[in-house]
């Protein structure tokens with residue numbers, strides 16, 4: 100069953116220098132209890148997609164398309180209606196954990212405030228729920244650590260607290276924006292395992308946003324690859340890794356450092372990042388693509404395919 104359906108979403112920003120085309124005609128669905136990954140390099144539009152779902156885009160943003168949550172269009176909702184959905188139905192884990200924690204308030208007070216605001220829970224009931232979520236995110240000795248301030252926790256523990264905050268109201272969907280970026284690899288793996296446990300135990304759907312293909316590998320059934328705000332490829336994660344079918348995805352996978360590479364070189368994709376100040380007139384990746392032909396610059400490729408999709412006019416067999 101589809102929980103969230105993003106349909107032909109485009110996001111533009113009005114700036115003194117002109118329109119920024121941040122997200123271009125993006126569509127995807129997330130089913131109940133599914134994890135969907137959104138991968139792309141810095142500036143590819145990942146965070147703006149998440150923010151648009153919760154109606155949190157900056158004032159200079161213009162959107163088109165639909166974001167259907169249980170069949171209702173979030174883009175068309177008033178702030179009042181959205182407020183009923185924020186935190187309770189859809190919760191967000193923001194890119195920087197410290198930005199969602201107040202350094203001057205104990206963890207207990209922050210979690211309590213959130214519970215009171217969204218659920219009207221106070222006193223013992225609130226305390227009970229707070230300890231429940233602290234346990235769910237596996238913070239050792241939660242009861243005694245509630246009176247601590249954010250800076251008294253390690254980065255990994257702080258990220259767990261932010262996840263606990265997202266869990267407080269039992270959301271159906273969690274938008275996790277780079278939940279592991281600031282952490283070392285071991286802690287990264289722990290946080291990913293935690294998100295997987297949450298998905299399984301609470302049947303929560305997760306939109307996992309990351310620039311790191313390594314994070315996605317073991318964690319998501321389905322991955323969507325963005326470039327310059329446009330979907331380049333969408334496939335089951337295993338299939339995507341085993342057999343990438345878009346030149347950009349191929350380039351990305353080659354750029355993942357590999358210990359078995361004996362030349363020891365880093366294979367970055369040559370060329371400049373895309374210019375979002377111009378509307379798309381062709382494939383945004385064409386200027387950097389080793390497989391590009393003249394036609395790639397002339398028409399915006401459509402996303403085609405059933406179980407797996409790609410936006411590329413070149414036949415897969417002919418790619419280098």
Ligand SMILES: Nc1ncnc2c1ncn2[C@@H]1O[C@H](COP(=O)(O)OP(=O)(O)OP(=O)(O)O)[C@@H](O)[C@H]1O
Pocket residue numbers: 112113114119121139140141142143144145146147148157158159194310375
């Ligand atoms: N208020 C705004 N006004 C103008 N441009 C904006 C605004 N907010 C975002 N953008 C632009 O939108 C584009 C997409 O930004 P977004 O934050 O979604 O990138 P991202 O994929 O999350 O990158 P990162 O991995 O660095 O977090 C960028 O080019 C950014 O500069």
Ligand SMILES: [Mg+2]
Pocket residue numbers: 145146147194276
């Ligand atoms: Mg971002």
